[in-house]
Amino acid sequence: TKRYSITLLPGDGIGPEVISVAKNVLKLAGSLEGFLSFPFPVFPLFRIEFSFQEMPMGGAALDLTGVPLPEETLSAAQRADAVLLGAIGGYKWDKNEKHLKPETGLLQLREGLKVFANLRPATVLPQLVDSSTLKKDVAEGVDLMVVRELTGGIYFGKPRGFGTNEKGEDIGFNTEVYSTHEIDRIARVAFEIARKRRGQLCSVDKANVLEASMLWRKRVTAIASEYPDVELSHMYVDNAAMQLVRYPKQFDTIVTNNIFGDILSDEASMITGSIGMLPSASLGESGPGLFEPIHGSAPDIAGQDKANPLATILSAAMLLKYGLGEANAANRIENAVLDTLNRGFRTGDIYSTGNKLVGCKEMGEEVLKSV
Amino acid sequence: TKRYSITLLPGDGIGPEVISVAKNVLKLAGSLEGFLSFPFPVFPLFRIEFSFQEMPMGGAALDLTGVPLPEETLSAAQRADAVLLGAIGGYKWDKNEKHLKPETGLLQLREGLKVFANLRPATVLPQLVDSSTLKKDVAEGVDLMVVRELTGGIYFGKPRGFGTNEKGEDIGFNTEVYSTHEIDRIARVAFEIARKRRGQLCSVDKANVLEASMLWRKRVTAIASEYPDVELSHMYVDNAAMQLVRYPKQFDTIVTNNIFGDILSDEASMITGSIGMLPSASLGESGPGLFEPIHGSAPDIAGQDKANPLATILSAAMLLKYGLGEANAANRIENAVLDTLNRGFRTGDIYSTGNKLVGCKEMGEEVLKSV
């Protein structure tokens, strides 16, 4: 038996509901490893067992401990084999000062886990193509991956803060900064991913204006020589925002900085029309990865058993694949999700007539049947 | 007769073609002022006469003078009543060093004219709703205006450049910085515009992460008290990128910083599906405004009489309305464009079966007939 320890961070809003469902799916998928290939006798050698540790994070942690990322939570996460996060934030903490915002806890977690590579797939499933606001022929077949730099750039650059300019006016300022090392390592992650996908990498920057982007473009171009099998192209961020709407199928893998990645990956996810379906992975050089659905905490439907747990379930699949190297168990979960959709089960956000409307828990039970 | 001097900057690629068409439309519309209201006798008092001065800019200026914005061009523009720009840039100059890029000339022109407010309408015309990649019910009726801060933020912030960090690695860096004064004046422009539209202003920022955005949100909120009739909301930039795809009709007027405005206005323009139709205006406190189509120089179709001149013609209408206060002549041009579309004329970029395919010049002649 292989044993992995997973830190669960349910967080706020619908977070606890979707995490509890995904936990059950992980457990079952792990226990079935070794079964499928060797139905009898069972080889317990291949079985995966998880030990789960639930820790407070975000608004929940603020209410409990006064900070959005308690030290115990960070150190538990650092010691785990992987971290699964639900969602954070809510109206209640929106007016908090910066260091007491749930979002700040998330940024501290990314920094503390050194997860510099954020993988955000945006895939239009044939079963859900009608959920997209894009015309069917534009949306169908979209299958792209945004690789976003996650621990650098304007999110963390110094100097930052408030001050006064030479005219005596108040100013607010931030620094967009990238080093060769930071660019090289995210570029390599992106090239590796593109290589395993369709072999096309589009690097997005604003090199016609920003020095930080000029260095970005230069280094990504340099790293490309290590990956002759991957076709590299460059695109300005304003054009990329247009091209995602015009013809999203042109993209395979996109690599970009922290802030452009924040914007473009959200745009790409909305193009699929089903953000309740989209997972994400954040990875470092070594150490545990952080896995989370891209949707937010949805405080308006929290506690009503209406949330779509599939994005978190698919995040658990990414956890197995990218976090633990357990591709087989990951595929099992992904197939279970597709099977459940094929059997017609839909939560409210992806419901269309002719299908079966279910809540969060029931969707989880149906996925368990398909695992 | 009212006389205005206009500096024309044809620029590169399709720039000269579309400028020459728009110039004729401006002339005719000006000469007709005073006619419509008083058919006989003509009151020459109301007639508008233009003197046009053509100056080199962008790649054309680089080839001619070695710099993308010659001093003579800038000073002619500064002395004019308004400036009409075609488009700049092309493959030929793509590898130039930063200070020798056509784009740098454009940034210098904006700075030199102090045009801090960039107005970019994105409207889906009923005649062209099918050009959008969005579903008809999502695209139809979209009518929004992006007010982008144009002479501040990360585009111009200092310090900027290249250097070495404490680990000895090369770095590239830029500064995102806003002062109260810069935010207040763009906010006022946006509130004024929202007031004349549907009374709704959405300010887009990343105040959950960036100090520059926190100050932005604070000042926009403060200025709102001067405009009790305008409803102000705030949205994070990643969410705005999503909402533009999900439900663009929710937006009336958007105000945002330079870089977010660059990205979101391009995204919004692509949502209309007809960027060959979209004009823009850049305005300062006083002095001439800068008016240009939002499309680029399209070097692949340059010189082939294929370009859509309507965006430049509509930019000329914005020039009349926002630059010279000649709303009547502006409306005349806008109506002429609609009439020409209603009569079925289409350039290649907006062509659909059943319509009449025309080139740049012929489209211009048809608009002249409708003026």
Ligand SMILES: CC(C)[C@H](C(=O)O)[C@@H](O)C(=O)O
């Ligand atoms: C909550 C916020 C700080 C965060 C970000 O901007 O990175 C979120 O938008 C995301 O994309 O994960």
Ligand SMILES: CC(C)[C@H](C(=O)O)[C@@H](O)C(=O)O
């Ligand atoms: C050409 C470039 C410098 C410019 C910008 O980024 O402002 C363009 O994209 C625009 O939006 O006008």
